[in-house]
Amino acid sequence: MQHITSSGYNIYFNDDCYSYLQALLAPGSYSNIFIIADENTSQHCLPNFLAQLATELPIEIIEFDAGEINKTIETCIQVWHALTDMGADRKSLVINVGGGVLTDLGGFAASTFKRGMDFINVPTTLLAMVDASVGGKTGIDLGVLKNQIGVINNPVAVLIDSQYLETLPAAxxxxxxxxxxxxxxxxxxxxxxxxxxxxxxxxxxxxxxxxxxxxxxxxxxxxxxxxxxxxxxxxxxxxxxxxxxxxxxxxxxxxxxxxxxxxxxxxxxxxxxxxxxxxxxxxxxxxxxxxxxxxxxxxxxxxxxxxxxxxxxxxxxxxxxxxxxxxxxxxxxxxxxxxxxxxxxxxxxxxxxxx
CATH class of the missing domain: 1.20.1090.10 (Dehydroquinate synthase-like - alpha domain)
Structure with missing residues (x-):
């Protein structure tokens, strides 16, 4: 499936996702990798993703609770603290593996930490694949008000692998x-x-x-x-x-x-x-x-x-x-x-x- 070209980044599909990743993560490209996931994607999607991630770079995983209720500044602060404690720098790469809540929040955290880190979105829900992960919108909710805080900042790439949909409930x-x-x-x-x-x-x-x-x-x-x-x-x-x-x-x-x-x-x-x-x-x-x-x-x-x-x-x-x-x-x-x-x-x- 031919990749789709967007503003300064590409959207890859299925097997092409991992060919792209392997080329991107060549020695000297990044200092280390931080994968942000929630408890659902950590259990159901991360094992497959890590098996495809051919790199010698150090990898750290940051996990937070799933759900729109956690798309908050408090969760974002936890992610920033984790990045700080684990030694993230501006040559680190963030990879967001999850649904729309995760790509929104992970993209916002990466876009604002040390005034901006590279990030990749790996959407694992149908909603995130066709909407949330594409277009550069990142952000968090303000109380119950949706997406009130955020920035438009494009990822390095979006990697859409439809096999992750096999893990989704019907709803x-x-x-x-x-x-x-x-x-x-x-x-x-x-x-x-x-x-x-x-x-x-x-x-x-x-x-x-x-x-x-x-x-x-x-x-x-x-x-x-x-x-x-x-x-x-x-x-x-x-x-x-x-x-x-x-x-x-x-x-x-x-x-x-x-x-x-x-x-x-x-x-x-x-x-x-x-x-x-x-x-x-x-x-x-x-x-x-x-x-x-x-x-x-x-x-x-x-x-x-x-x-x-x-x-x-x-x-x-x-x-x-x-x-x-x-x-x-x-x-x-x-x-x-x-x-x-x-x-x-x-x-x-x-x-x-x-x-």
């Missing part, structure tokens, strides 16, 4: 599908259509779908690396999705949602708002709703839940001059940015989602 695989669906909805109608029937999906099919998803995200990022305009389309479903994810993470009365589960809800809601704003045809909205509901179970919201979610929208990173900015759809395969929506439209969207 985590579904979570990754949400971002792939999003890429089709904002950029490629034909790609979206491939998700209308996932029965009989083979490993080769999945590799091709992952590859195209990464292509779509990379093409958008290359045109707008710092999210001044076009890159905002990658946030379709995320304005409401992030608010829902934050609320369910914070509330003791709610079951925490995976990122993709929250974004799936957000995409339905924001597609409904697109119809209400006379942008998206009703028939296309119905198709979007049916496909997403066929993959993701429905979540119940009370009127109080909706009020709280709307209150959290003010913290969205796309906002300008205190106004909430949505990414909406004009049609499947074409998104538009910087659209506002009245609270009543949001309530109506929740009502239709639950019907």
């Amino acid at each position: 985590e695989m579904r979570s990754g599908l949400a971002e792939m669906l999003k890429h089709g909805l904002i950029e490629d109608e034909k790609y979206w259509a491939q998700f209308s029937n996932l029965d009989g999906l083979t490993t080769n099919d999945l590799d091709s779908l992952i590859y195209r998803s990464v292509q779509i995200k990379n093409e958008v990022v290359m045109q707008d690396p710092t999210e001044k305009g076009l890159r905002k389309i990658l946030n379709f479903g995320h304005t409401l999705g992030h608010a829902i994810e934050s609320y369910f993470l914070e509330s003791p009365l709610k079951t925490t949602l995976l990122h993709g589960e929250a974004i799936a809800i957000g995409m339905i809601l924001e597609a409904h708002i697109s119809v209400a704003k006379n942008l998206l045809p009703q028939a296309e909205y119905i198709q979007i709703k049916e496909v997403i509901h066929s993959i993701f179970p429905k979540v119940e919201f009370t009127p109080q839940d909706i009020d709280i979610v709307i209150g959290l929208l003010i913290h969205d990173k796309k906002n300008e001059a205190g106004k909430v900015q949505f990414v909406l759809l004009e049609r499947i395969g074409h998104a538009v940015i910087n659209k506002e929506a009245e609270n009543q439209l949001i309530f109506n969207a929740f009502g239709d989602y639950q019907n």
Whole structure:
């Protein structure tokens, strides 16, 4: 599978990942290697990765607890202390082996330690492969507010090996599908259509779908690396999705949602708002709703839940001059940015989602 070229780095796939690593880690290239993992990837993915890592360089492993709840400044401080105690310097290499939480936090820790170390992302979840590890976004949450602190800083490379997906629970695989669906909805109608029937999906099919998803995200990022305009389309479903994810993470009365589960809800809601704003045809909205509901179970919201979610929208990173900015759809395969929506439209969207 041909590598994908991005801004100053490449994205490699499957066997090519390890050929690249072997060449990169030639004697004299780096002083030592620090692998950052969580307890899940340490158990299920790290043994295979280490077996492929042909190098004489000293290797240290830094592990933290898994989950969005640990994507915090406190965890980042622990990583910085570990790097310090183990003798990391600016010629050290950080390799992040894990899902989106880990690549976000590990990339941020590497980007800020001693004002910047080289890092590589080795995504091990579908979500991280098609979204979090690509595009240079790193960061941590501020309380329950998603990705409020961070920098855009590209890795040395991204290494996508689909065999790690064999270790994932079904819910985590579904979570990754949400971002792939999003890429089709904002950029490629034909790609979206491939998700209308996932029965009989083979490993080769999945590799091709992952590859195209990464292509779509990379093409958008290359045109707008710092999210001044076009890159905002990658946030379709995320304005409401992030608010829902934050609320369910914070509330003791709610079951925490995976990122993709929250974004799936957000995409339905924001597609409904697109119809209400006379942008998206009703028939296309119905198709979007049916496909997403066929993959993701429905979540119940009370009127109080909706009020709280709307209150959290003010913290969205796309906002300008205190106004909430949505990414909406004009049609499947074409998104538009910087659209506002009245609270009543949001309530109506929740009502239709639950019907």
